[in-house]
Amino acid sequence: MATNPLFEIRKIRLEKVKALRERGLNPYPSKAVRTNYAAEILRAYETFDGKQVQVAGRLMSFRKQGALAFGHIQDQSGRIQLFFRRNLVAPTDATRGTLGYADLNLVDLGDIVQTQGKVVKTERGEISILIEEFKILTKAIRPLPDQWSGLKDREQILRKRYLDTTLDRESHQRFGLIAAMTKAIREFLFSRGFIEFNTPIIQPQYGGGTARPFKTHVNALGVDMYLAISHELYLKRLIAGGYDKVFTIGRYFRNEGIDRSHHPEFSMVETMTAYENYEYNMNLIEQLFKYVAENVFGKMEFDVRGHKISFAEPWRRIKMNDAVKEKTAVDFTLLKSTEEANDVLKKFNINEECSTPGEAINIAFSSLIEPELIQPTIVYGHPVDISPLAKPSAEDPRFAERFEIFIAGMECGDNWSEQNDPAQLLETWKKSYRAEERDSGKFHTLDFDFIEALEYGIPPTTGIGPGVERMAMIFTGQDNIDDVIFFPLMRPTISPTNAELYGVQEPPAPVSEDVAFSDDEFVELCQNGALRPESGEIVVKPHWRLCQQTKTGKWNVSGHIELQGFHLNGIIRVCGYRFESEEKPELSSDKNFEKWVEKLSADLQKSFPGNKILVSPIE
RNA sequence: GGGUUGGUAGCUCAGCGGUAGAGCAGCGGCCUUUUAAGCCGUUGGUCCAGGGUUCGAGCCCCUGCCAACCCA
Numbered sequence: 001m002a003t004n005p006l007f008e009i010r011k012i013r014l015e016k017v018k019a020l021r022e023r024g025l026n027p028y029p030s031k032a033v034r035t036n037y038a039a040e041i042l043r044a045y046e047t048f049d050g051k052q053v054q055v056a057g058r059l060m061s062f063r064k065q066g067a068l069a070f071g072h073i074q075d076q077s078g079r080i081q082l083f084f085r086r087n088l089v090a091p092t093d094a095t096r097g098t099l100g101y102a103d104l105n106l107v108d109l110g111d112i113v114q115t116q117g118k119v120v121k122t123e124r125g126e127i128s129i130l131i132e133e134f135k136i137l138t139k140a141i142r143p144l145p146d147q148w149s150g151l152k153d154r155e156q157i158l159r160k161r162y163l164d165t166t167l168d169r170e171s172h173q174r175f176g177l178i179a180a181m182t183k184a185i186r187e188f189l190f191s192r193g194f195i196e197f198n199t200p201i202i203q204p205q206y207g208g209g210t211a212r213p214f215k216t217h218v219n220a221l222g223v224d225m226y227l228a229i230s231h232e233l234y235l236k237r238l239i240a241g242g243y244d245k246v247f248t249i250g251r252y253f254r255n256e257g258i259d260r261s262h263h264p265e266f267s268m269v270e271t272m273t274a275y276e277n278y279e280y281n282m283n284l285i286e287q288l289f290k291y292v293a294e295n296v297f298g299k300m301e302f303d304v305r306g307h308k309i310s311f312a313e314p315w316r317r318i319k320m321n322d323a324v325k326e327k328t329a330v331d332f333t334l335l336k337s338t339e340e341a342n343d344v345l346k347k348f349n350i351n352e353e354c355s356t357p358g359e360a361i362n363i364a365f366s367s368l369i370e371p372e373l374i375q376p377t378i379v380y381g382h383p384v385d386i387s388p389l390a391k392p393s394a395e396d397p398r399f400a401e402r403f404e405i406f407i408a409g410m411e412c413g414d415n416w417s418e419q420n421d422p423a424q425l426l427e428t429w430k431k432s433y434r435a436e437e438r439d440s441g442k443f444h445t446l447d448f449d450f451i452e453a454l455e456y457g458i459p460p461t462t463g464i465g466p467g468v469e470r471m472a473m474i475f476t477g478q479d480n481i482d483d484v485i486f487f488p489l490m491r492p493t494i495s496p497t498n499a500e501l502y503g504v505q506e507p508p509a510p511v512s513e514d515v516a517f518s519d520d521e522f523v524e525l526c527q528n529g530a531l532r533p534e535s536g537e538i539v540v541k542p543h544w545r546l547c548q549q550t551k552t553g554k555w556n557v558s559g560h561i562e563l564q565g566f567h568l569n570g571i572i573r574v575c576g577y578r579f580e581s582e583e584k585p586e587l588s589s590d591k592n593f594e595k596w597v598e599k600l601s602a603d604l605q606k607s608f609p610g611n612k613i614l615v616s617p618i619e
Numbered sequence: 620g621g622g623u624u625g626g627u628a629g630c631u632c633a634g635c636g637g638u639a640g641a642g643c644a645g646c647g648g649c650c651u652u653u654u655a656a657g658c659c660g661u662u663g664g665u666c667c668a669g670g671g672u673u674c675g676a677g678c679c680c681c682u683g684c685c686a687a688c689c690c691a
Contacts, residue, residue: 005663006629009645065657066650085651109644123652146630146643148655153630155686167630351691491685496665497629560682 004497006142013141016106020136023103024094027139032056032114039077041119045127048119055080055129056114056137058166059107060147069104070128073115074166081128082115090133098133109147112138158488175486178472180296182249185269185468188291192284194245194271199234201227201251205447208232208389211254212441214264227253232389232463233450235272236418240458247271249468256441261410263481264489267468274459277391277417278401281464282378285405285413286315288466289376292475303477304408307374315405319381324364332361333398358383358398373406380404382416388428388444390416405466407474413466420461422454522574523600526607533611538563538604540615542597561600574600 020027035054057075069084084101091100099106107113116133145151150167157164157171165172186196204223206213208230218225231250238246249269258264269288273280293300293311300312325331328348335341341360342353350367354360361383373379380403384392387400402416419425432443472484482488494504525531541562561574597615605613 004629005645008663009629012645061655063653063656064650065653068651068653070653070656072654081654083652122654124654126652126654143629143644148643149631151630152632153626153686156630158686493685 004500006497007501009143010141010501013108013139016108017139017141019106020099020139023092025092025097025099025136027136029097029135029137032137034075034114037077038073038075038080041080041129042078042127045119045121049121051119052116052132053119053129054114054116057112059109059111059113062104062107062109064104069101073113073129078169081122081126082117082131083120083122083128084131084134088117089131096133097135099136100134104134107134107136108140108143110140110142110144111136112140155490158482159490159493161486171483174476174478174483177296177476178468178484181292181472181475182267182468184292184296185249185288187295188288189247189269189271192245194247194273195243197235197238197243197246197248199228199231199238199248199250201253203228203234205445205449206230207445207447207450210441210443212256213439214253214255215439229254231268231270232272232465233447235270235463236420236458236461237450237453239272239274239461240453240456244274244459245271254441258489260480261470261473263469263485266481266485268465269468270463270465272418272461272463274461276462277460278380278403278415278462281415281462282315282317282380282403285415285464285466286376286378288464289471292471297475302474304474305479307408309375309408309474311376313375315376315378317378317380317403319399320365320379320383321361321381321399323369323379324361327368328364332357332364335360356383356385358385362386370406370411371409374408376405376407378403378405387416388425388432389419391419391421401462407470410470410473412470412474413464415464416462418458418461418463420454420458422451425454426451523603523607526604533608538608538611538613540597540601540604540613542593542615561597 017027033054034056035052036048038055038057041048041053041055055073055075057073060072060074060079062071063069067086069082071082071084072079073082084104086101089101090096090098092098092103093100114135114137115129115131117129117131120128120130122128145156145163145167147167151157151160151163165175189196202216202218202225204225206226206229208228209232211229213229214227216225216227217223228250229252231248231252235246235248247270249267252266252268254262254264254266256262256264271281271284273284290300290311293302300310302309302311321331321333328344330344332341332344335344335357338354338356338360341357345352345354345360345363348364348368350363352363352367354363365379380401381393381396381399382390382402382404384390384398384400387402390400390402393399393401400416402414404411404415405413419428426446429444429446433446434443437443438445469481469484472478473481476484478484498504522531542560563574601613601615605611
């Protein structure tokens with residue numbers, strides 16, 4: 001590899017580490033002294049003026065000017081200026097651990113340092129620490145990204161969040177506020193008599209919702225288990241155990257898509273309150289949001305996705321079916337059959353199909369009304385068909401005692417009166433359960449252990465489950481869930497630079513292997529047994545490419561096949577069909593390519609008679 | 620899954636067929652009140668990867684990888 005500039009910078013800094021040691025200074029001491037934070041001093045300059053302080057943090061700027069030097073030190077609270085006068089700074093001294101003015105060339109931006117000095121104002125009026133002692137607490141051997149422009153590369157921001165929060169004050173504050181939010185949620189619940197429990201993340205059954213789970217293996221017990229997709233059923237067991245107001249701030253794992261508002265691993269505040277029903281929770285969740293708004297953010301109005309959201313007013317409450325009726329002028333409760341319901345959905349240009357008329361209400365609601373719910377809104381009365389864990393309403397058993405809250409078009413909490421009738425719950429679960437699609441995430445699993453707990457009896461109970469990240473997005477005005485999760489999930493990588501620096505031969509987790517062969521080569525490898533499918537089904541996907549050469553005007557046609565089923569983590573590409581033509585060829589009628597694909601499929605079948613070969617249409 | 624845009628120095632970016640560029644950071648100097656300090660000098664590049672077109676490709680074409688945004 002050619003010289004990487006970073007290597008040079010790193011080498012120079014490592015030499016500085018050595019130079020510090022030669023002067024008897026430890027570049028990585030274990031203890032520091034800090035009397036004050038930067039922001040504290042700036043805030044109350046009058047009381048600090050002329051006083052000795054010790055401040056520790058990261059050196060973020062440094063400019064030397066002959067016998068004077070200026071710099072900024074950044075700690076958790078903010079930044080304060082350092083002001084060096086050559087004759088005031090203690091000389092390099094191994095016993096005291098100080099670094100003198102003459103040795104300041106051993107200091108780099110990004111080093112963690114400790115300073116001692118008097119609080120003063122410079123001629124230009126900036127509050128500063130006039131340095132008397134300067135110590136290195138940690139020598140940084142990699143340079144920070146450019147401070148003025150900051151870290152712009154989105155991927156780097158997400159992968160190296162510590163750099164993002166070091167360079168971007170706004171980002172630093174945002175994650176601080178999110179932490180404060182979690183604290184406030186706890187305070188709020190404690191103040192209302194809730195107690196906090198931990199519930200298991202590794203669960204033998206992943207109940208409490210419908211989502212595809214993450215599977216894991218417990219070596220000590222020799223069994224497969226799942227990461228929690230929900231903590232609900234465990235909170236209910238706590239109610240069964242005699243605790244009346246419980247909550248957990250749990251981690252949830254759902255092995256599904258990632259997008260602006262979904263992340264495979266997220267947090268939820270989940271409560272259970274015994275001897276209450278869902279009406280209690282409508283008030284609880286409204287008060288929770290208001291408490292956080294007021295106590296963490298000190299305001300009631302928030303900007304979310306271009307909308308002004310207010311938590312000040314009492315939230316609007318509307319029945320789901322009324323909302324749909326208002327919008328569509330159709331009373332979905334009058335629809336008798338699934339066919340009829342699907343016809344109505346189509347009439348409103350909704351592609352999704354329902355499997356019960358009740359589900360149709362929810363589908364219509366999600367696509368037509370949900371995006372328009374900007375101000376905090378409580379939508380209640382979901383169809384029982386889609387609410388297996390909720391208790392049916394006493395007035396109208398077609399609907400459940402369930403409500404969701406919507407803010408800025410986002411669902412921010414799903415809540416209900418808990419179904420505590422064990423026989424009915426078991427029946428509901430069994431009705432939809434399909435063993436062969438167990439982990440498809442389409443239905444609730446059968447948790448007999450939980451049913452047993454219900455048979456001992458749990459009191460009438462109700463719970464709320466607002467998502468912490470969704471709340472954070474609303475309160476901090478972020479459109480992307482990655483900006484409220486400090487460590488978002490990323491594909492693992494190792495940069496070539498690091499691979500060389502650290503002597504890593506291979507990336508720790510290769511994720512996909514795509515291999516390309518020519519057709520002859522491929523057929524031969526199959527016949528002599530060098531290549532074998534790992535799955536019973538082989539999917540053959542023929543692809544077309546057409547391009548016109550700019551110079552000659554000729555048309556290049558190339559065809560290849562992508563094969564799925566050989567590698568579980570990658571595809572095999574078989575190339576070899578190619579021709580050139582003066583006229584623009586008509587691809588749909590190219591019989592030769594079809595024959596080429598057919599021949600290859602036939603060869604495949606011959607090599608692997610036990611496998612099912614599926615040929616997709618030409619793309 | 621579909622579309623759009625991007626990947627060039629440690630960082631932020633320019634260059635869009637004809638010798639690889641700037642600012643910051645780094646390194647060597649000068650400088651006693653700086654605020655993204657300044658001035659002089661200087662180091663540093665598999666221009667994401669592979670293929671193609673061309674006398675010649677960072678730039679054009681194809682494929683792939685990675686990312687962002689929008690849509691489903």
